[in-house]
Amino acid sequence: METVKVGPVTVSQLNDYLKQKLEADEALRMVCVEGEISNFTAHTSGHLYFSLKDKDASIKAVMFRGYRQRLTFLPKNGMKVVVVGDISFYPKAGAVQLYAQHMFPSGVGEVYTDFEALKAKLSAEGLFDAAHKKSIPKYPEKIGIITSPTGAAIQDIRNVLRRRYPLALQRFCPVTVQGSAAPMEMIHALQQLNEEGECDVILLARGGGSGEDLFVFNDEGLARAIYASEIPVITGIGHEIDYTIADFVADLRAPTPSAAAELAVPDQKDLLLLLDHLGESLKSLMLEKIRTAQDTIGNLEIRNDQQFRLQIERAEQIAASLSGLLQQQMKVLLQNKRADLEKGAVYLAARNPLSRFGGGFVYAEVNGVPLEKIDQLQIGQQLLIQAKDGRAFAQVQGIEREQNNEI
Numbered sequence: 001m002e003t004v005k006v007g008p009v010t011v012s013q014l015n016d017y018l019k020q021k022l023e024a025d026e027a028l029r030m031v032c033v034e035g036e037i038s039n040f041t042a043h044t045s046g047h048l049y050f051s052l053k054d055k056d057a058s059i060k061a062v063m064f065r066g067y068r069q070r071l072t073f074l075p076k077n078g079m080k081v082v083v084v085g086d087i088s089f090y091p092k093a094g095a096v097q098l099y100a101q102h103m104f105p106s107g108v109g110e111v112y113t114d115f116e117a118l119k120a121k122l123s124a125e126g127l128f129d130a131a132h133k134k135s136i137p138k139y140p141e142k143i144g145i146i147t148s149p150t151g152a153a154i155q156d157i158r159n160v161l162r163r164r165y166p167l168a169l170q171r172f173c174p175v176t177v178q179g180s181a182a183p184m185e186m187i188h189a190l191q192q193l194n195e196e197g198e199c200d201v202i203l204l205a206r207g208g209g210s211g212e213d214l215f216v217f218n219d220e221g222l223a224r225a226i227y228a229s230e231i232p233v234i235t236g237i238g239h240e241i242d243y244t245i246a247d248f249v250a251d252l253r254a255p256t257p258s259a260a261a262e263l264a265v266p267d268q269k270d271l272l273l274l275l276d277h278l279g280e281s282l283k284s285l286m287l288e289k290i291r292t293a294q295d296t297i298g299n300l301e302i303r304n305d306q307q308f309r310l311q312i313e314r315a316e317q318i319a320a321s322l323s324g325l326l327q328q329q330m331k332v333l334l335q336n337k338r339a340d341l342e343k344g345a346v347y348l349a350a351r352n353p354l355s356r357f358g359g360g361f362v363y364a365e366v367n368g369v370p371l372e373k374i375d376q377l378q379i380g381q382q383l384l385i386q387a388k389d390g391r392a393f394a395q396v397q398g399i400e401r402e403q404n405n406e407i
Contacts, residue, residue, distance in 0.1 A: 015091035022096070026123070028087035030243050032116035033059070033098060034106060040077045048075065052083060052098065061085075061098040071103060080106040082113070101243075115218050118245060122220070127227045127249045134232040134251045136264065140200035142169040143264055144193040144231065146186055147205045149174035153236070153257035157203060160258050165265035171199055177206035183219035190225045190233070201264050202229065204246065205236040205257035217244035226250055236260025362387045374401055 022028055035052030042048055046065030051058045061083060075081065084102040089095070122128060143161065147153045154172070161168060173189035176182045186204065193199050204226070206214075216222075217237050223245045226233050235250040236257040247253040254260035363386035364371040371383070383394045 011094075012091065015089065015094055019089040019091055022087055022089050025087075026128070030084060030101075030116075030119065031087060031098075032082060032084050032113055034080070034082045034113075035059075037075055037077055037079045037081060040075060048100075050075065050077075052081075059098050060090075060093075060095055061100050063100040063103065067101050073105060075103060082106055084115075115215075115245070118218065118220055118223075119248065122223055122245065122249065127223060132227070136232050136234065136252055137200045138266060140165075140168055140265060142171055142199045144171045144173065144199035144202040145205070146173045146175055146189045146193075146202060147257065148177045151177065151207050153177075153205045153207045156207075156256075156258040157205060157236075157261040160261035161265060164262065164267045166268065168265055171196075178209070178213055178216060182216040183222045186216075186222055187225040190229055194230055197231075199231055202231050202233045203236060203257070203260050203264060204233055204250070205260050206238065207257060208239045208242075214238050214242055214244055217246040219245070222246055223249045234260045234264055374399060 033052055035054050035058075038051045038053050038058070040048070040050040046068060048063040048068055049061075050063075051060050053059075063085075082104045083098060083100045085098050085100040088097060088099055090097045126132065145154065145157055147157070149172075158170070161170065171193065173193065175185040175189050177186075190202065190204075193202055206217075214237060217235075226235075226246060226249045232251040234252045234254055235244075235247050236254040236259055237244055237247060239256060243253075252263055254263050365384040365386075366376050366381055369376065371377070377383075377396050377399055379396050379399065381396045383396065385392045385394055
């Protein structure tokens with residue numbers, strides 16, 4: 001039920017709506033309330049039920065067993081105490097309740113009054129706003145660790161990082177996490193890691209302890225150093241039930257140091273599964289590409305075969321046409337040559353001197369030279385006389401010349 005509308009709603013719907021509204025209000029988280037205990041009951045389950053009152057008002061409160069185990073005193077009716085916890089709504093009883101996480105005798109409450117005042121101040125300045133939270137990198141290459149070198153937190157963090165993501169390098173900055181010097185040491189460690197600029201994320205952690213042990217993480221200077229860090233900061237301070245100013249201003253809050261380490265890195269098992277999945281996906285993609293390429297090549301081969309056959313058929317047709325044309329041209333050429341030869345034969349036959357033999361004509365040579373004129377002859381020379389049916393040899397006995405030298 002997001003809004004109260006005109007019209008009937010059930011009691012459960014109304015009470016659930018009130019519970020959601022109260023729990024969504026950041027101002028009602030980790031409030032510090034001072035009052036006198038009344039109606040105190042220690043239940044057999046280990047939970048404490050009581051009311052806090054002053055002269056004008058009262059509010060019901062409950063402290064569950066896990067928080068009760070941290071108490072250093074036994075509450076009782078009439079005791080003035082300071083209680084720190086969240087305000088919520090108990091739907092079954094229709095009552096606003098204070099869910100106590102810490103309880104101190106009233107004299108100790110000044111520290112929590114200061115805590116509440118600082119929380120309100122920094123919240124008003126926007127140091128807790130989600131808009132200023134930096135995202136945590138998915139695959140950090142180097143992780144900065146700020147915690148005690150002697151506590152269990154450093155071993156827990158290292159074990160988790162080694163198990164989940166051994167690829168990440170670690171930059172350990174040992175500090176004290178309790179006592180008056182602790183806030184400044186943690187501030188210097190944050191500044192040093194930012195100056196180096198090599199880490200992708202910083203873990204600020206300490207193991208469990210009493211509320212007083214964790215007061216050092218409520219330091220204003222430490223809160224502002226976390227806010228100013230250019231490197232994302234994950235806090236893992238105390239137990240799940242503990243909240244400090246450092247938790248509110250950090251980019252991400254984890255309930256314990258081990259949980260902070262888990263939030264800082266991925267699990268290598270998940271990465272291996274992802275790599276296997278990506279490998280299978282890549283394999284399937286490559287096989288699909290290969291099948292597509294094979295289909296394309298097959299289609300091209302079929303197309304090329306068809307085109308090649310068409311080209312061969314066209315070439316054969318052209319060759320056949322050229323062959324017929326060549327034969328025809330050769331026939332014409334041979335006919336023309338035959339005609340030319342016949343003409344040449346007729347021409348040569350007409351000019352063959354032997355064709356003139358007969359009818360008294362003969363052919364004569366003097367020293368291998370055809371006899372054309374009588375001046376070629378001398379008395380006593382040998383002549384070769386060629387007749388139509390043979391030849392004879394003669395000797396010049398005499399020479400008579402015609403007067404006009406013309407035949």
